[in-house]
Structure formats: structure tokens, C-alpha cells
Amino acid sequence: MGKRVLITDDTAFMRMTLRRLLESNGYEVVGEAEDGLDAINKYQELRPDVVTMDITMPKLDGISAIREILRIDPGARIIVCSAMGQKPMVIEALQAGARDFLVKPFQPQRVLEALEKASS
Amino acid sequence: MTSGVEMTDARSLFVDEAREYLQLISDSLLRLEEEPDRADSLNELFRAMHSLKGMAATMGYGRTVELAHASESLLDRLRSGGLEAASRRSAVDALFEAAGALEQLIEAIASDGGEPPAQATGWVTPLVERLEALRGGAGDGAGPAAGDAPDGHPNGGSKRNPTKANSVKANPAPWTVSVRLAQDTPLKGVRAYTVLRVLEGLGELIRCIPSRDELEEEAFDDRFQVVLHSGEGAEAIRRAVLAVTDVVEAEVGPGEQGATPGSPAEENGSAGSATQENGQLSSFAVQKQHTVRVETARLDALVDLIGELVITQNNLKDVVDSRRRGGRSGGVLSPGAGRGAPGVREPNRPEAVRALGEAPREAEEAPQAAEEALHALAEGPLRRLERISSELQETVMKLRMVPLQQVFSRFPRVVRDLAHATGKRLRLLIEGEQTELDRTIVNQLGDPLLHLLRNAVDHGIEPPEERLRLGKPEVGQIRLSARTEGNQVTLELEDDGRGIDPERIRQKLLASGRFPAEEVRRMDRERLIQFVFEPGFSTADRVTETSGRGVGVDAARAAIEAVGGRLSLHTEVGKGTVVHIRLPLTLAILRALLVRAEGETYALPLEAVRSIEQLRAERVESLQGHPVMRYRGRVIPIRPLVRTLEGLPPGALPVEELRGALAVVVESGRMRAAIAVDEVLGQQEVVIKSLGRLLGDLPGLMGATILGSGRVALIVDAGFMAG
Numbered sequence: 064m065g066k067r068v069l070i071t072d073d074t075a076f077m078r079m080t081l082r083r084l085l086e087s088n089g090y091e092v093v094g095e096a097e098d099g100l101d102a103i104n105k106y107q108e109l110r111p112d113v114v115t116m117d118i119t120m121p122k123l124d125g126i127s128a129i130r131e132i133l134r135i136d137p138g139a140r141i142i143v144c145s146a147m148g149q150k151p152m153v154i155e156a157l158q159a160g161a162r163d164f165l166v167k168p169f170q171p172q173r174v175l176e177a178l179e180k181a182s183s
Numbered sequence: 184m185t186s187g188v189e190m191t192d193a194r195s196l197f198v199d200e201a202r203e204y205l206q207l208i209s210d211s212l213l214r215l216e217e218e219p220d221r222a223d224s225l226n227e228l229f230r231a232m233h234s235l236k237g238m239a240a241t242m243g244y245g246r247t248v249e250l251a252h253a254s255e256s257l258l259d260r261l262r263s264g265g266l267e268a269a270s271r272r273s274a275v276d277a278l279f280e281a282a283g284a285l286e287q288l289i290e291a292i293a294s295d296g297g298e299p300p301a302q303a304t305g306w307v308t309p310l311v312e313r314l315e316a317l318r319g320g321a322g323d324g325a326g327p328a329a330g331d332a333p334d335g336h337p338n339g340g341s342k343r344n345p346t347k348a349n350s351v352k353a354n355p356a357p358w359t360v361s362v363r364l365a366q367d368t369p370l371k372g373v374r375a376y377t378v379l380r381v382l383e384g385l386g387e388l389i390r391c392i393p394s395r396d397e398l399e400e401e402a403f404d405d406r407f408q409v410v411l412h413s414g415e416g417a418e419a420i421r422r423a424v425l426a427v428t429d430v431v432e433a434e435v436g437p438g439e440q441g442a443t444p445g446s447p448a449e450e451n452g453s454a455g456s457a458t459q460e461n462g463q464l465s466s467f468a469v470q471k472q473h474t475v476r477v478e479t480a481r482l483d484a485l486v487d488l489i490g491e492l493v494i495t496q497n498n499l500k501d502v503v504d505s506r507r508r509g510g511r512s513g514g515v516l517s518p519g520a521g522r523g524a525p526g527v528r529e530p531n532r533p534e535a536v537r538a539l540g541e542a543p544r545e546a547e548e549a550p551q552a553a554e555e556a557l558h559a560l561a562e563g564p565l566r567r568l569e570r571i572s573s574e575l576q577e578t579v580m581k582l583r584m585v586p587l588q589q590v591f592s593r594f595p596r597v598v599r600d601l602a603h604a605t606g607k608r609l610r611l612l613i614e615g616e617q618t619e620l621d622r623t624i625v626n627q628l629g630d631p632l633l634h635l636l637r638n639a640v641d642h643g644i645e646p647p648e649e650r651l652r653l654g655k656p657e658v659g660q661i662r663l664s665a666r667t668e669g670n671q672v673t674l675e676l677e678d679d680g681r682g683i684d685p686e687r688i689r690q691k692l693l694a695s696g697r698f699p700a701e702e703v704r705r706m707d708r709e710r711l712i713q714f715v716f717e718p719g720f721s722t723a724d725r726v727t728e729t730s731g732r733g734v735g736v737d738a739a740r741a742a743i744e745a746v747g748g749r750l751s752l753h754t755e756v757g758k759g760t761v762v763h764i765r766l767p768l769t770l771a772i773l774r775a776l777l778v779r780a781e782g783e784t785y786a787l788p789l790e791a792v793r794s795i796e797q798l799r800a801e802r803v804e805s806l807q808g809h810p811v812m813r814y815r816g817r818v819i820p821i822r823p824l825v826r827t828l829e830g831l832p833p834g835a836l837p838v839e840e841l842r843g844a845l846a847v848v849v850e851s852g853r854m855r856a857a858i859a860v861d862e863v864l865g866q867q868e869v870v871i872k873s874l875g876r877l878l879g880d881l882p883g884l885m886g887a888t889i890l891g892s893g894r895v896a897l898i899v900d901a902g903f904m905a906g
Contacts, residue, residue, distance in 0.1 A: 089243060145370075153373045154399075157380065163428050164377070166369035171196075172238075173369075177428045179240065 069111040099123025253314035363432035386413025490870035584619040615665035631739035643680030685711035791901030851905035
């Protein structure tokens with residue numbers, strides 16, 4: 064009920080799309096991060112229930128951010144978001160400890176399913 | 184959670200899909216009831232129930248989840264073949280009930296914006312308990328995260344926390360896990376990898392079919408199998424796998440199918456059906472429709488716009504035509520071409536001739552040769568415009584068409600339930616369910632058809648003993664058929680039951696004292712049968728649960744006529760009853776007869792028009808102060824159009840005034856009337872516009888249309904005039 068989510072993506076549009084989808088389905092989006100470093104900082108500050116993590120981002124990529132967040136909090140629940148054709152990176156992210164993955168363009172049902180599973 | 188009064192996108196999507204799943208569930212249950220051993224029905228049911236549960240869980244509809252989960256668990260039990268025939272039957276009955284209950288919940292969500300409060304859904308709990316009892320797995324709560332089920336594995340532990348990594352038990356046993364991913368799973372290689380990781384957390388992977396490399400290279404369609412040594416129970420493994428996104432199906436059977444013969448599973452023999460033949464998993468045709476969901480309001484807006492386009496084009500055409508003609512003959516010149524209010528293709532309008540004097544003055548002043556050249560130029564493009572817009576119109580009309588299946592599909596279930604409730608045996612045959620009709624009409628058909636169907640089961644079909652005694656087949660038959668005939672659709676609902684006995688209607692009428700006994704005794708069969716269309720008239724001896732509460736055939740007929748259809752009924756004592764329903768293909772466009780009365784143009788649905796008659800003096804008579812005329816052996820009332828619409832009694836009009844006028848004979852149901860008008864202008868396709876809130880529902884009018892002249896013509900409801 065009202066799980067707290069941190070959205071990480073370098074494009075404002077993707078952040079907004081996810082925010083709308085999640086908020087209209089009962090999630091609380093507690094923060095938005097624009098890159099991996101931002102995500103790590105905001106994670107420590109906000110301690111969300113779930114993080115969505117884009118892979119390709121400036122400053123620090125998603126995979127490194129996943130590793131770092133899990134080092135800080137081994138119980139962190141992170142869903143990696145990738146575009147088509149990033150298969151090796153998705154596997155790397157899962158090996159790094161991501162709970163699930165989503166492929167862009169997002170299908171709302173899948174996003175919600177992944178969020179629900181990751182946060183329960 | 185979703186909130187707000189208006190339907191949010193997510194909720195409307197949920198409701199739409201939930202309805203589709205419920206339909207699927209209902210269909211599969213019916214199939215399952217007929218052929219209890221069909222694995223595909225069971226699997227389909229299971230999948231649909233599972234998806235419904237997942238969706239409801241996403242939306243946070245707890246009661247729906249609870250019910251779907253209990254149903255799913257029972258289905259799983261059915262699928263594993265662990266129930267005796269008798270229990271299977273009660274299981275299917277309970278599942279039917281669960282489907283009905285889920286439907287109630289979903290409809291409540293659709294109309295109220297959420298699940299009803301807990302105190303209003305207390306009835307769910309006993310049903311859930313029944314489903315659980317039937318499953319025989321008492322103790323497994325409704326919570327999807329509940330513990331292991333005793334799946335009969337020899338070494339199956341009953342450990343909690345199945346997802347904790349590396350919790351391999353002292354006695355790990357082989358399991359074969361069959362997984363199916365959603366058909367459109369993105370990066371399915373990675374998804375398979377995710378599943379393998381989850382399984383690795385539960386035990387030791389022995390092998391994968393296809394191989395791990397092939398899986399990661401996406402060299403599989405949507406299924407794969409994994410042999411796993413694990414101390415976890417089958418249900419725990421299954422749940423862990425199902426928890427992975429995009430996994431739509433997971434089955435766990437003991438042993439290593441196709442690997443180690445003689446494993447404990449073989450003697451046990453309780454493996455899930457789908458895992459029994461390795462690699463021979465029954466394939467489901469997952470139908471993927473190439474469709475787009477469009478809000479119906481947008482479609483309606485499109486139809487409206489095309490209506491406007493057609494009107495404007497008619498406008499333009501009139502200008503061009505009249506100018507061309509104007510250049511030469513001028514005899515049938517349409518009025519006012521130069522005033523921007525040209526006439527329509529309304530033949531022989533006398534005021535057109537009258538208006539000739541004030542007709543296009545500029546046209547006469549312009550150099551005639553240049554005029555004609557200009558119009559010759561305009562004509563080609565105009566014809567093309569006409570062709571394109573008529574194709575456009577047709578295409579958009581098709582967009583509004585939906586198959587009758589949408590309505591018919593719920594009937595098998597209804598008939599089944601009715602048969603159970605009444606102890607009758609019957610078969611429902613449905614033909615032509617692919618026949619397409621305007622969405623608006625299809626949406627309005629459900630209730631009247633349902634009512635007629637109930638009538639047929641309740642009053643038509645006799646109980647089995649009676650049928651046998653009468654020498655009829657024990658199983659009654661109801662046939663519902665649909666077919667397209669020209670620009671109409673004909674529906675027939677036929678039963679082979681007892682029919683309607685006109686004598687019983689006569690008795691009933693005599694008992695009611697509504698008419699003088701003498702009159703009732705004289706009434707012929709046809710006349711008597713007409714009384715079934717009267718509100719509240721029922722020949723049923725007793726009020727049953729399903730029908731006969733006074734909402735009669737009359738309500739069904741009114742509903743059919745409201746969408747421009749006609750309903751008639753033919754019945755034969757001892758043989759059965761046929762209800763004929765004729766419906767227009769579309770509501771948006773109507774073929775109309777344009778008439779003129781008291782200076783205004785009106786449109787009458789051509790469908791209802793039987794003939795046009797001259798009211799010659801010798802044909803018009805007065806019957807008890809009402810004007811009537813003889814028409815094909817019957818006496819029918821004459822109703823002056825405008826007066827009748829205004830609600831004035833026709834009797835006030837001297838019969839003499841009608842003599843010499845024109846009468847359009849219309850028919851609705853079995854009622855006929857002659858509508859007196861001043862003039863008949865001709866036929867035309869008109870675009871029906873709603874009268875709008877301002878005028879609301881005026882009795883006697885179906886709507887309005889805009890003529891080529893820009894003038895508004897009211898469309899008269901033939902049912903009102905004839906009735």
C-alpha cells in the first residue's frame with residue numbers, strides 16, 4: 064500500500080512517464096534521480112522501497128549504481144530499466160543484484176507487475 | 184490506490200480485461216463441463232484465473248484476489264487429476280459460482296470505482312471456503328504467499344520461506360519445472376536467465392531443456408524445462424517461478440522426465456498433466472488480435488464529422504447542379520441557389536417552382552458561357568468528392584460495427600444456469616454470432632434478448648418428464664440465430680417448447696374483466712396473441728425466480744424498437760415459439776421518406792413505410808369519431824402527422840379535411856396507421872442527429888437531421904405513430 068519509489072533516468076520524459084504511471088496506481092514516487100551518483104545519494108537520503116534504474120546515464124551508469132546501492136543496503140530492491148538490445152548489460156545488472164528488469168518502451172502492465180513483485 | 188470518480192485509465196483497462204478473462208473462464212467452464220477431461224480447457228481456465236488474480240492484485244482488489252486465488256488453487260488440483268468424478272463435478276459447479284461472483288465484483292468495480300466494502304462482500308468468504316474445501320487442501324490460506332501444498336512428493340518438505348537462497352534440504356529430490364513465458368516477453372533470454380537464477384536459489388540445477396546457452400540466446404519459443412534437485416515442495420517451487428515477471432505458467436512435477444526412468448515420480452503417478460510428456464506440452468493458441476482500442480466517444484465524433492461532410496457536399500452539389508440546370512431549362516430549378524440555401528435532392532418541391540421568381544438573380548446577370556465553363560470544371564472534382572466521402576462514410580460505419588458475439592457469448596452460461604435452476608434439460612444453439620451490427624444497437628440488445636431467452640426457458644420449454652410424455656425429445660432446444668439481409672440484420676429466437684396458448688390468454692382476459700366478455704369471446708387468435716406485448720400481461724401461472732414478474736415481452740419489444748428494430752412473435756401450441764427481430768445495421772444513417780406537413784419537412788424511417796395512399800373520399804370513414812381507412816382488409820386509424828406529434832386527439836379533426844390528402848401507411852410490430860401528410864417529397868439517406876439536451880426525449884421523435892438546404896427535419900418515430 065503506497066510503496067515508496069525512487070525513479071532513476073537521465074531523461075525527464077521517462078521520469079515523468081513512470082511517475083504518472085506509478086502515482087496513478089497507488090505508488091508514492093519519493094524522488095527522481097538523473098544519474099547514477101544522484102541515485103546513490105537520493106537512495107541514502109530517502110530509503111525508498113523500490114528503485115527503478117536506467118542503465119545508460121551520465122556521470123555514473125546504472126550498473127555501477129546498483130552495485131554501490133547494494134553495498135550500502137544489501138536489502139535494496141532495484142529494478143533495472145533498459146532499452147532493447149542491451150541484453151548483456153541487463154544480465155550484468157541482474158548479476159549485480161537487480162531484482163527484476165523492464166524493457167523500454169514500457170508496457171504499463173509489466174511495469175506494475177514488476178513493481179508489485181519487487182516491493183512485496 | 185486508484186481513486187476519483189471518473190474511471191481512471193488503469194481501472195478501465197483492468198475492467199475491460201477482467202471482463203474478457205471472465206468470458207474466457209465462463210467459456211472454458213462450459214467446455215469443461217461437457218468434456219471433463221479436457222486438459223486444454225483446464226489449462227486455459229487456470230491461466231485466465233491466474234491472470235485475473237494478478238491484475239486484481241495490481242489494483243489492490245483484495246476480495247477479487249481472494250476468490251481468484253481459491254479458484255486457481257482448485258483448478259490446479261483438478262489439473263493434477265487428484266479428484267474423483269463426483270468431486271470434480273461439484274468443483275466445476277463451485278467454479279461456476281466463483282465466476283459469477285467474480286463478475287459481480289468486477290461490475291461493482293466498474294460502476295462504483297472500487298470493490299464493495301468488506302461488509303457488503305461477506306458472501307465471498309463462504310464461497311472461498313467451499314472452494315478450498317473442495318480442493319481438499321484445508322489450511323492453505325487465500326494469501327498467495329501461503330506455505331507449501333502437500334503435492335505428494337515423496338520427499339516434499341513443508342518448509343516455509345521458499346525463496347531464501349540455498350536452503351537446500353537434507354533430502355533433495357528431483358523436480359521437473361516447466362515454464363512458459365508470456366508470448367511477447369521482451370528480452371526473453373534474460374527472462375529465462377532470471378528464472379534459472381530463482382531456481383538456483385532453491386536447489387541445484389541439473390539441466391535445462393533447451394540448454395542454458397540456447398535459452399540465453401533466445402533459441403526457444405516460449406517454453407522451457409528445468410530439472411532441479413531441491414528439498415522444497417512442488418508448490419513452493421511453482422510459486423517462486425510464477426513470481427518472476429512474464430512467467431505465465433509454471434508447473435512442477437516430481438522426477439526427471441525423460442531423464443531418469445524409475446524415479447519416485449513414476450510410481451507416484453501424480454505428475455501434472457502438462458509435464459507428463461516431455462517436450463509434448465499441449466500448445467495453446469494464444470490469439471493475438473491486431474487491434475487498437477479506441478474510445479467510443481472519438482468514434483462517435485468521427486461519425487458526426489462525416490455527417491457534416493456529407494451535408495456540406497450535398498450543399499455544394501446542389502449549387503453546381505442547380506446552376507447547370509439553371510443555365511438551360513430552369514424547369515426544376517432548386518430554390519435559392521444564390522442565397523446560400525440551396526434545395527436538396529427533394530424531387531418536385533412545389534415551392535421550388537414558387538421560389539423561381541426570387542431565384543438566383545446574380546446567375547442571370549453573370550455571363551452565361553463563363554458560368555457554364557466554371558460548373559463543368561467543378562463537376563469532375565465534385566463527383567470524386569462524392570465517391571470519396573461515400574467510401575469514407577462506409578468505412579467509418581464499419582468501424583462502429585461489432586459482432587453480435589459480444590452479446591451472445593454470455594447466453595450459454597445463462598441458459599446453463601437457468602436449466603439448473605428450473606430442472607429442465609435444454610440445448611442452446613447459436614448461429615451467426617459473427618454477424619456485425621452497429622455498436623450502439625448491439626449494446627442495447629443484451630437485456631431484451633436475455634429476457635426473451637429467460638421466457639423461452641421458463642415458460643416455453645417443458646420439464647423433461649412432460650416432454651417425454653408428449654413424445655418430444657427430452658432435451659429442449661433453443662436456437663438463436665442472426666443473419667444479415669441487405670441493410671438489416673434478422674435475429675430469430677426459436678424454442679421447441681409449449682408455445683403460447685391463445686385460449687389461456689382469453690381466459691385471463693375474461694378473468695380480468697378489462698373487456699366485455701362478448702368482445703373477448705370474439706377475439707381471434709392473432710388479436711389474443713398481441714396481448715403478450717402488453718405491459719404486465721403474463722400467462723405464467725406462477726412467478727418463478729427467473730421471469731414472469733410482469734416485465735414481459737412488451738419490455739423486450741420496446742427496447743428493440745428503441746434502436747429502430749422490429750419484433751414479432753409467432754407461436755404454435757405444443758410446437759414452440761419463434762421471436763423474429765429485425766434490426767437496422769446502423770443507427771447513424773437512416774433511409775427516410777421525406778414528407779411535408781403544415782409547412783415543415785419530416786423524415787419517416789423508410790423501413791416502417793408500407794405504402795403511400797391517396798385518401799380518396801370513399802376510403803375515409805369515421806369510427807366512433809376517429810378517422811379511419813380501409814387498408815388491405817383491415818381498418819386502420821388515420822393520424823394527421825403534426826397533430827399526433829403535438830399529442831392532440833385526431834378525433835377533433837373533421838374527416839372531410841383529410842379527404843384528398845396523402846397518407847403514408849406505417850407499420851410497427853403488428854400495428855399499422857396511416858399518417859396524413861400534405862406532400863411526399865421523396866427518399867433520402869439522412870444522418871441522424873440527437874435532438875440534444877434542449878429538446879430531450881420528445882415522444883414520437885427519433886431525432887433530427889439536417890437537409891442539404893441546411894434546414895432541420897425532425898425524424899418521426901414510426902412506432903409512436905402506429906402504436
